[in-house]
Amino acid sequence: MKIAILGAGVTGLACAIECERLGVCADLYERDHTVGWIWPSVSYWPSIFFRDTGDIVDYLKKEYKMDLNPLGECKNIVLKSPNQTASINGKLGYFITRGKGDESIESQLKRFLRKTAIHFNRNADYKELSRNYDWVVVTTGNVIVPRDLGVWEDEGLVRIMGGVALGDFNHESATLYLDTSYAGSGYARLTPFSTTQAIIGLYTIGCDAFDTERLFSVFLQKEGLTNLEFIYKLLPPPFSTGKVNKFQVGNILLAGRAAGLIERLLGVGGPQGIISGILAARSIINNEDYTKQVETVRNHVDNISSFRKVIEKFDNDDYDKLIATLNTPGIKQIVYNTNINFVDLAGRILKHMTK
Numbered sequence: 001m002k003i004a005i006l007g008a009g010v011t012g013l014a015c016a017i018e019c020e021r022l023g024v025c026a027d028l029y030e031r032d033h034t035v036g037w038i039w040p041s042v043s044y045w046p047s048i049f050f051r052d053t054g055d056i057v058d059y060l061k062k063e064y065k066m067d068l069n070p071l072g073e074c075k076n077i078v079l080k081s082p083n084q085t086a087s088i089n090g091k092l093g094y095f096i097t098r099g100k101g102d103e104s105i106e107s108q109l110k111r112f113l114r115k116t117a118i119h120f121n122r123n124a125d126y127k128e129l130s131r132n133y134d135w136v137v138v139t140t141g142n143v144i145v146p147r148d149l150g151v152w153e154d155e156g157l158v159r160i161m162g163g164v165a166l167g168d169f170n171h172e173s174a175t176l177y178l179d180t181s182y183a184g185s186g187y188a189r190l191t192p193f194s195t196t197q198a199i200i201g202l203y204t205i206g207c208d209a210f211d212t213e214r215l216f217s218v219f220l221q222k223e224g225l226t227n228l229e230f231i232y233k234l235l236p237p238p239f240s241t242g243k244v245n246k247f248q249v250g251n252i253l254l255a256g257r258a259a260g261l262i263e264r265l266l267g268v269g270g271p272q273g274i275i276s277g278i279l280a281a282r283s284i285i286n287n288e289d290y291t292k293q294v295e296t297v298r299n300h301v302d303n304i305s306s307f308r309k310v311i312e313k314f315d316n317d318d319y320d321k322l323i324a325t326l327n328t329p330g331i332k333q334i335v336y337n338t339n340i341n342f343v344d345l346a347g348r349i350l351k352h353m354t355k
């Protein structure tokens, strides 16, 4: 069986690993000269989004034999709106290193591969691969292929302006800033690399590059972060958010971000990428229906994404009320420190209400 995987990001690597485990060596094509994002970064895997599976790092290990080393545990989240702050403590998820360094999740996954050839510097064409291989798994992390296949449903452009700042940080704590004056219905986030470095980013929705850059300065000023020294700042090309209406077209399977498997509230998609990559490999090799296999992941992403429709209507008073409510005794406990699958449950209800 000849399998080509297009893109050696977390999804493509997970797919290749599972192919090997099931006895098939895939050809993995990567346009870059090595694995990992060009800009070093820290992803956040919030535990509140993974109540359905329990501890996500344990789950990936037990269920999918992916034994990954996070950068660290998130034990505190600070939520800030213009006039309110909530500080939440608990087992709140993981920080994950991204990029080309040895400890990045991409490098960790690459080390699991024993026999698979990664063809670097190959900006492969999916149509050509689909003629030459039995199966092609598209894991390019962008919407070019799904759009070309006519299966992409667009839900807007996200721009990210951010960089690595030097300062004095709590390496177990992330801060989420919610303020429509600079973020609109997006948000800003401070995620620590270490006690001295943090990734600080503003996620805007539907703004152009010029505006996003300007709003990033407003954000730094409003939140008292102008004293931080940035090692670098970046404004990468925008990302399309949305979903696919088909996960498979002929012998082409879509997985990870190329399949829209990134929730549209905060942009979390790492675990869904890994899982969908594995499911694509299993479906092909075990002759199973990929669309059915990936349904749970898609529903999970859709449930969380339903919160976006609500957030889009929020003004700063609503954010203040939301955070004040989180500070009410008992509420924080219910949302963050119980095992109730709060986000999926509420999301499922919202999905029906906003249909």
Ligand SMILES: Cc1cc2nc3c(=O)[nH]c(=O)nc-3n(C[C@H](O)[C@H](O)[C@H](O)COP(=O)(O)OP(=O)(O)OC[C@H]3O[C@@H](n4cnc5c(N)ncnc54)[C@H](O)[C@@H]3O)c2cc1C
Residues within 6 Å of the ligand: 006, 007, 008, 009, 010, 011, 012, 029, 030, 031, 032, 035, 036, 042, 043, 044, 045, 122, 123, 124, 125, 139, 140, 141, 142, 160, 239, 255, 256, 257, 258, 261, 262, 267, 268, 269, 270, 271, 273
């Ligand atoms: C700025 C940003 C912040 C994020 N933060 C978080 C977070 O905090 N938590 C979280 O869980 N998720 C986060 N995500 C989402 C998460 O990073 C993605 O869901 C995840 O990277 C998806 O993995 P992927 O392998 O599908 O795509 P990618 O990681 O983008 O990998 C795609 C790979 O395909 C390669 N490629 C593309 N086109 C071709 C081609 N034609 N030929 C060959 N190779 C090709 C690329 O070079 C790349 O290596 C964030 C995403 C972004 C962009």
